[in-house]
Amino acid sequence: xxxxxxxxxxxxxxxxxxxxxxxxxxxxxxxxxxxxxxxxxxxxxxxxxxxxxxxxxxxxxxxxxxxxxxxxxxxxxxxxxxxxxxxxxxxxxxxxxxxxxxxxxxxxxxxxxxxxxxxxxxxxxxxxxxxxxxxxxxxxxxxxxx
Amino acid sequence: xxxxxxxxxxxxxxxxxxxxxxxxxxxxxxxxxxxxxxxxxxxxxxxxxxxxxxxxxxxxxxxxxxxxxxxxxxxxxxxxxxxxxxxxxxxxxxxxxxxxxxxxxxxxxxxxxxxxxxxxxxxxxxxxxxxxxxxxxxxxxxxxxxxxxxxxxxxxxxxxxxxxxxxxxxxxxxxxxxxxxxxxxxxxxxxxxxxxxxxxxxxxxxxxxxxxxxxxxxxxxxxxxxxxxxxxxxxxxxxxxxxxxxxxxxxxxxxxxxxxxxxxxxxxxxxxxxxxxxxxxxxxxxxxxxxxxxxxxxxxxxxxxxxxxxxxxxxxxxxxxxxxxxxxxxxxxxxxxxxxxxxxxxxxxxxxxxxxxxxxxxxxxxxxxxxxxxxxxxxxxxxxxxxxxxxxxxxxxxxxxxxxxxxxxxxxxxxxxxxxxxxxxxxxxxxxxxxxxxxxxxxxxxxxxxxxxxxxxxxxxxxxxxxxxxxxxxxxxxxxxxxxxxxxxxxxxxxxxxxxxxxxxxxxxxxxxxxxxxxxxxxxxxxxxxxxxxxxxxxxxxxxxxxxxxxxxxxxxxxxxxxx
Numbered sequence: 001x002x003x004x005x006x007x008x009x010x011x012x013x014x015x016x017x018x019x020x021x022x023x024x025x026x027x028x029x030x031x032x033x034x035x036x037x038x039x040x041x042x043x044x045x046x047x048x049x050x051x052x053x054x055x056x057x058x059x060x061x062x063x064x065x066x067x068x069x070x071x072x073x074x075x076x077x078x079x080x081x082x083x084x085x086x087x088x089x090x091x092x093x094x095x096x097x098x099x100x101x102x103x104x105x106x107x108x109x110x111x112x113x114x115x116x117x118x119x120x121x122x123x124x125x126x127x128x129x130x131x132x133x134x135x136x137x138x139x140x141x142x143x144x145x146x
Numbered sequence: 147x148x149x150x151x152x153x154x155x156x157x158x159x160x161x162x163x164x165x166x167x168x169x170x171x172x173x174x175x176x177x178x179x180x181x182x183x184x185x186x187x188x189x190x191x192x193x194x195x196x197x198x199x200x201x202x203x204x205x206x207x208x209x210x211x212x213x214x215x216x217x218x219x220x221x222x223x224x225x226x227x228x229x230x231x232x233x234x235x236x237x238x239x240x241x242x243x244x245x246x247x248x249x250x251x252x253x254x255x256x257x258x259x260x261x262x263x264x265x266x267x268x269x270x271x272x273x274x275x276x277x278x279x280x281x282x283x284x285x286x287x288x289x290x291x292x293x294x295x296x297x298x299x300x301x302x303x304x305x306x307x308x309x310x311x312x313x314x315x316x317x318x319x320x321x322x323x324x325x326x327x328x329x330x331x332x333x334x335x336x337x338x339x340x341x342x343x344x345x346x347x348x349x350x351x352x353x354x355x356x357x358x359x360x361x362x363x364x365x366x367x368x369x370x371x372x373x374x375x376x377x378x379x380x381x382x383x384x385x386x387x388x389x390x391x392x393x394x395x396x397x398x399x400x401x402x403x404x405x406x407x408x409x410x411x412x413x414x415x416x417x418x419x420x421x422x423x424x425x426x427x428x429x430x431x432x433x434x435x436x437x438x439x440x441x442x443x444x445x446x447x448x449x450x451x452x453x454x455x456x457x458x459x460x461x462x463x464x465x466x467x468x469x470x471x472x473x474x475x476x477x478x479x480x481x482x483x484x485x486x487x488x489x490x491x492x493x494x495x496x497x498x499x500x501x502x503x504x505x506x507x508x509x510x511x512x513x514x515x516x517x518x519x520x521x522x523x524x525x526x527x528x529x530x531x532x533x534x535x536x537x538x539x540x541x542x543x544x545x546x547x548x549x550x551x552x553x554x555x556x557x558x559x560x561x562x563x564x565x566x567x568x569x570x571x572x573x574x575x576x577x578x579x580x581x582x583x584x585x586x587x588x589x590x591x592x593x594x595x596x597x598x599x600x601x602x603x604x605x606x607x608x609x610x611x612x613x614x615x616x617x618x619x620x621x622x623x624x625x626x627x628x629x630x631x632x633x634x635x636x637x638x639x640x641x642x643x644x645x646x647x648x649x650x651x652x653x654x655x656x657x658x659x660x661x662x663x664x665x666x667x668x669x670x671x672x673x674x675x676x677x678x679x680x681x682x683x684x685x686x687x688x689x690x691x692x693x694x695x696x697x698x699x700x701x702x703x704x705x706x707x708x709x710x
Contacts, residue, residue: 139433
């Protein structure tokens with residue numbers, strides 16, 4: 001069973017709900033279902049993603065932490081004018097949080113057991129994502145800073 | 147008269163801060179791995195992004211030498227690292243980097259700190275990301291240069307460093323850039339090759355994509371004949387952006403951009419790139435052009451002073467060894483009176499590209515004294531002193547001679563390019579270094595080297611082709627057949643821009659004991675066939691084709707028939 005599967009999952013005839021955490025620049029939050037997310041996977045073609053640009057909230061599901069497509073998709077989606085909440089979901093590494101934010105994501109949804117395994121301190125280290133940032137100096141970033 | 151040339155890029159405060167922060171992060175990552183927070187699978191790409199490989203016997207740290215340029219302080223520091231944490235030597239690679247083959251994992255953060263002290267690092271020298279940008283080792287000094295490519299290479303370095311979209315690409319990605327007509331950076335054999343061009347007085351780039359060696363050697367396809375220089379960065383970003391989404395992630399042997407190009411068709415790929423370029427171009431608000439201007443200023447300029455030739459002509463007349471060395475290792479400089487000196491790391495019988503700490507310190511001092519404190523590493527695994535006045539050549543030669551670094555063999559048969567092979571690399575299927583050493587000694591003993599003239603031998607220890615065997619005039623590929631090393635020979639590879647060619651297979655392979663005699667025989671066939679002393683091996687090969695070579699070789703080294 002995948003660690004990041006926070007939705008309902010079935011094991012030995014029992015349905016249980018795993019819990020996820022949402023990581024943002026202000027730390028960890030539990031899901032409060034403020035908005036409904038439209039889910040897409042990283043094999044979506046940019047044209048299809050761009051049709052969602054007026055949505056309120058989109059969640060891009062990464063296949064695994066080596067799946068770098070999500071970063072480019074986020075950048076293109078923001079470029080298309082998407083102004084809503086953009087969330088990444090998947091077993092990513094704390095070291096990738098800054099890449100997510102710089103690419104245009106707002107937050108990361110990840111199983112709390114994965115968060116714990118990496119240690120909360122490692123995640124919090126990523127919150128300083130806007131410093132030491134070459135691309136920003138070159139003007140190639142669209143991302144608003146906090 | 148004084149002539150000013152652009153020189154070394156000096157790190158800004160931002161660069162230094164970045165490297166410090168990056169080293170701190172890596173120290174944390176190592177701690178997290180040791181504590182078990184990171185699994186081995188998770189740690190692997192993170193350590194690769196910081197240049198740390200796990201080899202057959204040990205970790206290996208690959209240190210970036212951005213576009214192959216360094217100063218004497220940096221080379222001296224590399225010598226210090228070799229002594230302090232390795233076995234007293236380093237290995238210069240075909241991608242203008244240096245590898246330390248025996249460091250301990252616990253020492254790595256300290257090594258990185260000591261690199262940071264001289265503005266160096268190991269960031270993105272491996273992993274599925276944009277690798278060290280490579281360039282012409284003669285940049286800024288070459289006679290045939292349109293414009294110095296190094297500021298553009300530095301701009302690419304900054305832009306690609308820790309680029310948020312491109313740290314987890316489908317596979318590694320290599321970019322080379324040249325500003326000269328004669329392509330000394332093999333741009334057509336890179337994922338992106340950039341050649342500076344002039345069109346109607348405008349400066350720009352020819353962009354080729356999808357070149358590369360490895361198990362599928364391909365010559366890059368030009369997808370933009372002329373790209374105005376202002377569009378340089380957004381266009382490169384567009385290429386990688388398109389490939390990042392389309393590149394195959396299901397099979398690492400099909401993940402490189404050359405396969406994407408082949409599967410999609412180059413026209414379709416090109417159309418996607420142009421479309422992406424239209425989309426992202428405006429997000430570059432000119433800051434990249436401004437940064438380029440800043441970079442140009444940070445490449446401190448140096449005054450090359452006009453001087454008399456001194457005793458040069460007499461020495462040249464009297465001393466045969468010096469004359470040979472000048473002929474093979476010294477190249478004209480764009481400024482009259484100056485030369486470009488290649489220090490051969492191919493002393494006969496030594497490991498190609500290896501330098502001891504003592505040699506590094508020696509060459510660093512020579513660079514300080516004779517080459518305005520500047521050095522280059524070439525993809526042929528030699529060290530270049532780019533700005534040496536002709537009047538200093540004899541003194542320089544004499545010092546190199548004492549240090550055992552005066553081999554007058556640049557471009558000759560013993561100037562062999564070889565990957566580390568089975569002696570170090572866990573991917574290798576055969577040894578390449580012992581073969582390179584043996585060939586070097588053999589042709590020295592035959593005393594044929596100068597007579598043979600230009601002949602490039604390149605040896606790879608497996609099909610991944612790190613020794614660039616496809617591009618050798620004679621290329622050797624080491625394989626494993628039924629538990630034994632077997633060497634395939636390819637002929638006629640070359641990497642100049644006008645005539646890029648991938649070598650052609652001679653036929654069935656040869657055993658470890660046969661391969662040196664086979665190469666010797668190939669050379670003798672050439673010597674018998676050439677029209678005159680001036681006709682090089684490659685020219686003869688092109689004139690007569692592969693058959694005269696293969697026919698004679700397999701007569702003397704018959705292969706058993708499969709069913710015999």
